Each structure stands twice: as structure tokens, then as C-alpha cells.
Amino acid sequence: MRPTGKLHLGHYTGALENWIEQQNLRAPDGSRLYETCFLIADYHSLTTSLDTSEIYGHTIDMLTDWLAAGVDPEKSPVFRQSQVKEHTELFLIFSMLITSARLERNPTLKEQVRDLQMESLTYGHLGYPVLQAADILLYKGSVVPVGEDQIPHVEITREIARKFNNHYPHPTKGEVFLEPEPKITKFSRLVGLDGKAKMSKSLGNTILLSDGPDEVQKKMRNAVTDTLKQRKNDPGRPEVCSVFSYHNRFSNPERLCSIEEDCRSGALGCVDCKRMCATAISEELAPILERRKQYEGNPGLVRSILLEGENKARVIANETMQEVRAAMQLGEQ
Template identity: 40%
Template sequence: MTTDDLASSTSDASLARTQARSAAIETEIDADPSRFRVLTGDRPTGNLHLGHYFGTLRNRVRLQRRGVETFILVADYQVITDRDGVGPIRERVFSLLADYLAAGLDPEATTIFTHSSVPALNQLMLPFLSLVTDSELRRNPTVKAEFDATGGRPMSGLLLTYPVHQAADILFCKANLVPVGKDQLPHLEQARVVARRFDERYGRGGLDAPVFPQPEALLTKAPSVLGTDGEKMSKSRGNVIEIGMDADATAKALKKAVTDSDRNITFDPVGRPAVSNLLTLAALASDGDEVELAAQIGDGGGGALKKVVTEAINEHLAPVRARRAELAADPAYLLSVLRRGNERANAIAEETLDQVRGAMQMDYTTAP
């Protein structure tokens, strides 16, 4: 066995253990959801689309309804990790908030907050950065991928330290569960390393347990949803179906979706990825099965397929879009939701920072 083979085998074994633990966590949530606190979030770089909706939003709502305390970060500071400006960020933050609430997230049960509004969270970056090395950061797969995507332009310090910022996001509220895909596991491992090293270096500051838990992964089975051109759904490619689109705009976008020349519709993700992606979208929106939908369409061709997909998506999203329109028309309510979320996140972050100062012997509020 070569070194590469050994590394691959070790990686496979580690993933298998993570998958087994994730499955066990699902059972533990059913037994006692109060044991868990979830942290997840999005960068406000554009409007949310069907990839977000089916890939993450529905899972967040599912966890909320199961009684899991959830924190959702609108990562506005992370917008500038690889960009020269913030763009229409305020508009995008409130667009995300409207999408969240319209999809079913309840601000009474879920804390929604922004990076820039929680100073104590960001202050954790200083001690956390002392716990990791330059080489560890440069080896992080996401840092490498993001750097490659910049086309060779110099890496910003914020991009290099992106994994540590994510560790602060997770640990400030002592989240012990993070929904991730397998590609995001290195980021979660960085947070676990930071939590462990903080305990080893500074101790517990008189607490009964480490200041920070070592968060675990809840591996999500997010469906792979492609854009209308058969490539990864991305606003920059102009191939998205946004949650906030109306029915006519959705129909117009799907009318341009690529298929192929075979009129007989079959579900074959490898051989017919574009056709299969449309079947997956229809199945997700209708709680149907791709193979059965393909059989129903038969030799109706791409036109019939697009009609089925359009009707399924528009029918599924109709109540979401109606609620979203109500929310967008009430910016004062959206602002109140964000204020409450920011206030709660700040209170928790300040408490955590006080514990960090205590463990680091930097608490100067009491006499020696």
C-alpha cells in the first residue's frame, strides 16, 4: 500500500466513523433535543435559490421543529474574505432574512444574527489565532479552493484565517452540532482543534467542563441541485431559480433549461445529468420519485419535462413566496427580528468572552 493509498484509507475510515456518529446523533435528537445546540449560516452574497432551499433551509426547519436550539449566522464579514467590496449587502441581508422566515424558520425558536453586530464573537479570533499555525491554515481544503478561485491574486489575511473565523462562529455560542456536507468536515475539525487546544493551554477558568465543547458533525444528505444550464447553481452564472422569483419568472427560467435530444425521458444522473437534474427538482418539490416521474412523462420530451418541473416548483413554493412578499412589505418587522437575534447572540458572546478572559487570567474586573 502506497502512502497515498494509506491516506485515502484513513480518510475513508474517518468518514465512515463520522457517518456512523451522525446517524447516532439523529437518534439522540429524537430522544432529547435539548442536549444539542446547532450553528449554521450563509454569506449574504446574493439571493437564496433552490439549491439553498432544498440543500439547507428545509433541513434547518426540520431541526427546529424537532426541538433543537438553532443559531443561524448571516456572515456579512465573510463577504469580504475574497471580494474588494460588500456590494448591496444590506439589501441582501434582509433578503436572506425574508427567505429564512418564509421557509418556516421561527425567530422565537431560532436565533438569527449578523457577524458585524456581535463584537465579542469576533474578538475570539485573537486567542484562537494563537492556537493554530500558518501551515495548518494553508493546508485547509477550503482556503486552498477559495484561493485557487481568485485566479492567483494575493490572498487576504481574512481569507487565510477563514477557518478560524468559522471556529469562532461555532464556539462563541458553544454549539455542539454543525450540519455539514463531507467537504466541509475540515472546517469543523479546525473548530474542534481550537476548542481542544484552548483547554490544553489555558484550562477551564474554574468551570466544571472545558470552556468550549468539541462540536460534532451532523452530516446532511443535501441533494445535488444543478442550475438551468446543467452546471452548479450559482447567481454569477445566471442559472438559478431564486426562492423569491414569481411563478412567471420561474417558468421563463426553466423554459431555457438545457435537456438533450432524446425525447424519451429517463432518470440517468451519469448519462443524462441535465434531464436528471430537472427530474430531481420536480421530485423534491412534489415529494415524488425521479424514476416514476420519468415514466409518467415518457416520450413527451424536454417540453413536457419542463412543464412538470415548473408546475411542481411553483405549486410547492406558492405559500413560501406569498409569505415572503408579506415579509418584504414589512421591513420594520424584519429589522425587529434581526435586532432580537443580535441581542441574544451578543449576550451569549459576552458571557463566553468573559469565560475566556477568566481562563486566560485576563479578568480585571475584580481585585487580586
């Protein structure tokens, strides 16, 4: 993730809870099914802003949310992209394996340019999926937990891995890189409180993982609902209501069934529906908030977790680059 500060529910349902699930999955013999690494993409943040004054603070805020949500640094190294120099080295090599025309066809990039109303595109922004490919392949990633909007980037990563392997077979290992597969969650995209396609802090339509129950209730009161349901007794259409989409994720099945039925019949008004939804969200956020307070009270621990993760990442990255140089016959003969 790019370090943009505190995370919201869209980050949680779209990626973070999937990360934690994968981190904790076990094989039938009891061993871990995946070895997981989680990267703070601080170089990627430069694609949309050259201001670096708040990157470190945003990094710590985001990492605190990761840890509070359940990322376990003993199982999963957490590290900054900028502190593992092999990312940029592999990015340079990969840049030779893909055309600018291919990158310009990237639908995720087109969406970013449209949403941010960008008048021009930097070379770094155009090549951001190539750096992302380096981020993944440097750690021999085989499964990439992403939101649905990032699937085109994983496909670019697969293309680059395939092209590298074809051009530069390793003298003893054959293929250096795997072709990773994307893994998305059922709730990969959560609509914003304003009914827009997704939550975004720039749009001010989010609920943060660090919001307490009172703040969640306050924000939920302004959430957009079915425009045809003006009064309590009006029949509602849950399928077009953003608040019901939150219920669909955070309310238990029994409560969800009752809410849908009462909304359609007009027995449930939007005010009560929003209150119930905010309560359901806060119930899930409660243990995250409790753990977050513990990390906020010990900033030295958060920093030490970050530095230790970066040391672990450098070891893996160095081993991969040795294989890359050997395959390319770069360096000592």
C-alpha cells in the first residue's frame, strides 16, 4: 500500500483483511500455507505528489493500522520500498522489457488520471506498474492479494516475468521468476458514504479504522441511501442503497435478512438503518481500536518492527538480485 496515513474501511475490506487471512492460513500438516511480505510503497506515492514531508508520519500511521488489524511482524516482514535499494535496480531492468504503448493501455492508470483530473503524466507514473512488478517479483511472489482495480497490474507483472524468463534463463535454475496470481476478496470494493464507486480520503467519504463509535455514527448519518425512500414507511430498494452494502459486509446473516425485509416493506426507516449499520461496523472495529491504542502508546515498538522487517527484506532481495545478475550474465564471470 502507498503510505497515505490512516486507513479506511475500503482498505480493510479490499485488501487488509485478505492479507491477514493469507498470513494465517495453514496447510493440512499444520505448516503455514504462505510466506507473506507486506510492502509500504513510499516510492509509489511520488506518482501523485512530490511532497515528501509527511511520508514518514503517514507510514507510521498506516503501519499502526496494519498491526492493529492483525498483521504479525513475526510471520510477515513489513518494510518500506525506499529502504530496500534492489527495488529500483530490478525496476530499471524490467523497464527494458515492456513498451510504453503497453503501459498506456493500462485501464487502472486511465482511471487514476480521470479521477485525479491529471493534465499530464510523468514517466514515473506511467511506469508505476513496472515498479510494482519489481516489488512483487523481488520476493518471488506467487499470490498477490489485491483489490479488483489492481488486477491489470498483476497481469503486467506476469508478462514481465514471462519475458525475463524467456530472455534470461538462469544457468542452473532455469526460470528465475514465477508468474504470480491475483487473489481478491468477495468485498473487494466498498462504496463511499456519498454513494461514489469507492471510498477515498480525497473525496471525504470514508470511515477510518481508527474512528470510534461516536465518529462512526456521526459519519453514517450523512451516508447516501435510496433516493426514492423519502420517509420511513416508503418501500426501499436495498440493492441500490450504499448503507445496505455496508450491512451486507458487517451485519450478521440473521440481522441482514431482517434489515432487507423491513427496508423493502417500509417498516425500517433510514435513520434506524444507519444507526444499526454504524453499530455493526463499530463492533468489528472494537478489537482493532483496542490494539491500535497499545501501538500508539509505544511508537518505539512500531519503529523497531519496521526496521527489523527491512533487514529481513534486504536479505531476500539480495538473493533474488544475485540470481537476476547470474541469469543476465552481469558482473563477475
